[in-house]
Amino acid sequence: MNDIIKKHMPDGYLQNAWLGLVNFALGSDDILAHFRADTGNNFQPASTAIDKMIDEATGSEIQFLDDFLGWLNKNRWGLNSDGSPYDGSEEVCRGA
Numbered sequence: 001m002n003d004i005i006k007k008h009m010p011d012g013y014l015q016n017a018w019l020g021l022v023n024f025a026l027g028s029d030d031i032l033a034h035f036r037a038d039t040g041n042n043f044q045p046a047s048t049a050i051d052k053m054i055d056e057a058t059g060s061e062i063q064f065l066d067d068f069l070g071w072l073n074k075n076r077w078g079l080n081s082d083g084s085p086y087d088g089s090e091e092v093c094r095g096a
Contacts (some may be wrong), residue, residue, distance in 0.1 A: 002065070008066075045061075073086075
């Protein structure tokens with residue numbers, strides 16, 4: 001698994017749910033538009049082999065993934081109080 005994904009993925013039993021969110025979000029024009037508006041990162045996947053090679057050489061594809069996953073955790077998934085991705089180990093809803 002990619003180190004960037006491991007960096008942002010929660011530990012424990014919620015990993016599959018998080019991966020499902022990532023898969024959904026990367027295919028959602030609406031979520032990607034919010035990400036681009038919030039961050040200014042307008043990366044688009046390469047459409048030709050030479051453009052893909054350029055993206056790999058410059059690291060722009062990996063940078064997009066790192067930026068997007070960090071934004072997704074903060075804005076859609078949720079974070080624990082220490083800033084780590086929510087993994088179910090911290091109580092987030094407390095009774096009155």
